[in-house]
Amino acid sequence: MNTDLLRPTSITRRDFVKISGAALAILGLSQALKPRVVKALETSAGKTAVIWLEGQDCAGCTESFLNSLEPSAASILLNTISLRYHETAMAASGYQAEQALEDTINEGGYLLVIEGSIPMAEDGLYCTIGGKPFKDIVKECARNAAAIVPVGACATYGGIPRSGPTQAVGYLYDGTRKHGYFDDVTGNKPVINLPTCPLHPERLVAVIVHYLTFSSIPPLDNFNRPIAFYGKLQHDNCERRGHFDAGRFMADWGDSSQKDWCLYLKGCRGPWAHQDCWSRLWNGRTNYCIRANAPCVACSEPEFYEAFSPLYKRQFDVNFPGVGRISIDKIMATVAGVAAAGVGGSIILDKVIERKEAKESKKEDK
Amino acid sequence: MAERIVIDPLTRIEGHLKIEVEVENGVVTDAWCAGTMARGWEVLLRDRDPRDAPYVCSRVCSVCEGVHAIASSQALDEAFGIDIPEAGRLMRNLFCAGLYMHDHFIHFYVLSALDYLDIMAVAQYSGSDAGLLAVKDKIVGLVNKNDTAPFTPRYALDEYCVNDPETVTTLVSHYIKAVEMKAKSQKMLAIIMGIQPTANTVMPGGCTATPTAQQLSEFRTLWQEQVDFVNNYYLPDVLAVGTGPLLPLALNGLGMGFTNYLCYPMFPQNDPGSATDRSFGGSNHLIGGGVLIDDPTGSVQAVDYKMISEDIKYTWGNYPAGTTSLHPSAGVTEFNPRKQDAYSFVKAPRYNGTTMEVGPLARGLVNKYPVLMDLVAQGAKPGVVARHLCRALESKTVGEAGLAWIDRLTELATAGPIVGMKDSAVPGSAKGMGAWDAPRGALAHWVDIEDGRIKNYQLVVPSTWNQSPRDSNGVRGQTEQSLIGAPVPDVNNPINLVRIIRSYDPCLACAIHLIDPETNDIKVFKVG
Numbered sequence: 075m076n077t078d079l080l081r082p083t084s085i086t087r088r089d090f091v092k093i094s095g096a097a098l099a100i101l102g103l104s105q106a107l108k109p110r111v112v113k114a115l116e117t118s119a120g121k122t123a124v125i126w127l128e129g130q131d132c133a134g135c136t137e138s139f140l141n142s143l144e145p146s147a148a149s150i151l152l153n154t155i156s157l158r159y160h161e162t163a164m165a166a167s168g169y170q171a172e173q174a175l176e177d178t179i180n181e182g183g184y185l186l187v188i189e190g191s192i193p194m195a196e197d198g199l200y201c202t203i204g205g206k207p208f209k210d211i212v213k214e215c216a217r218n219a220a221a222i223v224p225v226g227a228c229a230t231y232g233g234i235p236r237s238g239p240t241q242a243v244g245y246l247y248d249g250t251r252k253h254g255y256f257d258d259v260t261g262n263k264p265v266i267n268l269p270t271c272p273l274h275p276e277r278l279v280a281v282i283v284h285y286l287t288f289s290s291i292p293p294l295d296n297f298n299r300p301i302a303f304y305g306k307l308q309h310d311n312c313e314r315r316g317h318f319d320a321g322r323f324m325a326d327w328g329d330s331s332q333k334d335w336c337l338y339l340k341g342c343r344g345p346w347a348h349q350d351c352w353s354r355l356w357n358g359r360t361n362y363c364i365r366a367n368a369p370c371v372a373c374s375e376p377e378f379y380e381a382f383s384p385l386y387k388r389q390f391d392v393n394f395p396g397v398g399r400i401s402i403d404k405i406m407a408t409v410a411g412v413a414a415a416g417v418g419g420s421i422i423l424d425k426v427i428e429r430k431e432a433k434e435s436k437k438e439d440k
Numbered sequence: 441m442a443e444r445i446v447i448d449p450l451t452r453i454e455g456h457l458k459i460e461v462e463v464e465n466g467v468v469t470d471a472w473c474a475g476t477m478a479r480g481w482e483v484l485l486r487d488r489d490p491r492d493a494p495y496v497c498s499r500v501c502s503v504c505e506g507v508h509a510i511a512s513s514q515a516l517d518e519a520f521g522i523d524i525p526e527a528g529r530l531m532r533n534l535f536c537a538g539l540y541m542h543d544h545f546i547h548f549y550v551l552s553a554l555d556y557l558d559i560m561a562v563a564q565y566s567g568s569d570a571g572l573l574a575v576k577d578k579i580v581g582l583v584n585k586n587d588t589a590p591f592t593p594r595y596a597l598d599e600y601c602v603n604d605p606e607t608v609t610t611l612v613s614h615y616i617k618a619v620e621m622k623a624k625s626q627k628m629l630a631i632i633m634g635i636q637p638t639a640n641t642v643m644p645g646g647c648t649a650t651p652t653a654q655q656l657s658e659f660r661t662l663w664q665e666q667v668d669f670v671n672n673y674y675l676p677d678v679l680a681v682g683t684g685p686l687l688p689l690a691l692n693g694l695g696m697g698f699t700n701y702l703c704y705p706m707f708p709q710n711d712p713g714s715a716t717d718r719s720f721g722g723s724n725h726l727i728g729g730g731v732l733i734d735d736p737t738g739s740v741q742a743v744d745y746k747m748i749s750e751d752i753k754y755t756w757g758n759y760p761a762g763t764t765s766l767h768p769s770a771g772v773t774e775f776n777p778r779k780q781d782a783y784s785f786v787k788a789p790r791y792n793g794t795t796m797e798v799g800p801l802a803r804g805l806v807n808k809y810p811v812l813m814d815l816v817a818q819g820a821k822p823g824v825v826a827r828h829l830c831r832a833l834e835s836k837t838v839g840e841a842g843l844a845w846i847d848r849l850t851e852l853a854t855a856g857p858i859v860g861m862k863d864s865a866v867p868g869s870a871k872g873m874g875a876w877d878a879p880r881g882a883l884a885h886w887v888d889i890e891d892g893r894i895k896n897y898q899l900v901v902p903s904t905w906n907q908s909p910r911d912s913n914g915v916r917g918q919t920e921q922s923l924i925g926a927p928v929p930d931v932n933n934p935i936n937l938v939r940i941i942r943s944y945d946p947c948l949a950c951a952i953h954l955i956d957p958e959t960n961d962i963k964v965f966k967v968g
Contacts, residue, residue, distance in 0.1 A: 121587060132499050132500060132501045132502040132503075132505075132638075133501065133502050133503055134499065134502030134505070134637050134638050135502075137502050137503065137637040138502075138636075138637060140622060140623060141622070141623045141626045141627070141636065141637075142623065143620075143623050143624070143627065146619070146623065147619055147620075147623060148619045148620060152578055152582070156587050170595070234484070234496060234499050235484075237484040238480035238481065238483055238484040239480045239483050239484075239775070240480055271499065271638065272502060272637060272638055326863045327643075327645065327648055327861035327862075327863045328525070328645070328859055328861050328863045329859075329863075330856065330857040330858075330859050333650055333857045334650075351635075356630055356634070356635040356636070357626050357627040357629075357630035357635065357636050358623075358627045360627050360630040360631060361630045361631055361633075361634050361635065362634055362635055363634045363635060363640045363641075364634075365634065366630075366632065366633060366634030366635075366639075366640070366641050366648065366649045367634075367641065367648040367649055367650055368634050368640035368641045368643075368648050368649075369640075371495065379496070383488060383489070383492055384488065384489030384491065384492055385489075385491070385492050385495055386491040386492070386643070387489055387491070
């Protein structure tokens, strides 16, 4: 390679400034920190190595990451991270892919992103790559990682596959329960859970930049979620809250006079959902489920999907696998407990539920 | 003595795929195709409220998510007895057409092009285009820092790789632009779908979204940008590469396989007409369904959905005793990882007992896409290159048709709030089927409802058709067959094999698989 071809690129500098500004905004930090972030991005010895594993996944989190617009996914790939292993994006196949992974593991100090759940049944054979059970690959990769970032509902808490026959779990959690399977390799390494189905790309970009700049991770709640993104309830901040308070609940999607009414009767799980979709929106601040007239399914929560199914039916009792049917009061107490432990910003939920019941019986009388 | 090659993981696809081939005298003589991941989607849907199915099925695979949501909703529409409103039909069409455009160009630039480009030729670019120079600087900078992931490592280049510096640099700049255009496409689709990928708004009864005329105006601007990218970048690039450096591959039909093709109708342009003038969400479909048997240019037969069956002779699954083949409406999903002779979890779907190819080439031949038929008339054999061509051609077709759908939807939004849903109660007992061609091919869902809950749910997905194992008659699946005869001059560098396999754009998450615990350990050897 002719080294004369290497020249300073003004493009790079501009991209750093753009990325740092976006990351600070996403994390809710002061723009005054921008020079520090730019410097961190510019002076890091090389781009941060990233291993992105896909287990029982649907590529939704990968797709979502590629949807990043500010900064663009291409600029993140070219300027911020060195993506050493990612089955959907990498050029290498087979032996070469395995070698790239092994080399990065030996180097150590990388960020490990995990997408998709981890099947534990049949000694892990429901998902194998290169002949190895996925759970063993996760273990190998976690051992030398600097930090571990499970993304999406599946890798964090088990997600939808958790309802299937393969004993699918997240990295730390099986629903709300810590399973401890990877504790020996996790040690004191930070684990940052970024649930929702799929991952919101801004949340991942912000965590990466925060890590590069401050060599630390943002404050987390009891389920290892950054409080900056998962500290508030959808229901408390919902744009349809006025309709809820006034008792206007949509009962018929085909009736345009009910347009924009509260979706509670259509199964909305906003009162359970800790996220910031209502302010962050999706796809470059374009829209999100409720604004598109679809109920929130609380995909940010460890109990998703099993406890919230059936999704489109108002439901007060929920079924936990292995625990059985639990009354709504108990669930609410759990959620309120999490809130008291530091998530904050919660309303008095049992009262909300009482009011919903009252409104709904009125509706059904009609 | 035959040599064996195993490629695992086969990357730049969705899901987990393992390919095993036997090579004798530099040519593939036998092939086996297996996925290595199972989640049990059909099992976890049992006993659920049927309305959960579109949400859950759109997470089967987030690449074709919209098509799964639509096929699932269509199955429920039929079971619930709903004719969806016009606005619902238009929004479903737009959702899928938008998905088609970006899914196809991402497949070309991001998932496939690295098998055809000598990316390092960028360093030799000597032109003066500022944009291309920036690309050159970036790539050269990465090379000098010895940090070119994820573009390296890779298989060694062969004579079919494009290495002209200007062409390669241009294509790399289009790769970067394609990634940006894909993000913009999903931003556009989020206007009517809420979030992307994996929308929540497509449901039995239509689509819940209520976009305003103003939102649709923004949607149209973004749509036009996608159409322009397809017409000005994607299609010309495919034509230039396909009729230039890859022409020898197009002529010899690398990766052809069996010449049986199947596709389902999609993009209904009118509401359902009479009882006979209706199928899957309306009538007068923009891209029609059909069947071709053993003749790429023959006369097209109508699809008879009763002819579809799934065989499990070589699948790690059980059927009732004495049964080797079942229609999906009565399909059974039961794992048996210890089954003798089985080598894949994928079932083997067959049409009237025959292996079929599904996907862009099937749609192109059944609908007789003009550019494709011209090339075939001039002697090109349908294979790897033709699959890429058909994707680009139909991206243009659906993109341009979409403009009329947006205009009609805008008229409806101007007249009053859009109503895209017809609400309906869940029936006690009912059956339904939904079908739509996903970007990767024929996709159908079957639902059987009893006591208001799902009794049985079955999906027959494109990658099950294309990546199926052998059937009871020992006949190979289409990908297996299309590997036979492929040239592999160097067993340590099986680049032709990955070109063939990726030309199907395999999407294995939805084809559900399981690896054999018995043989798993002895198949750990890699290449060579």
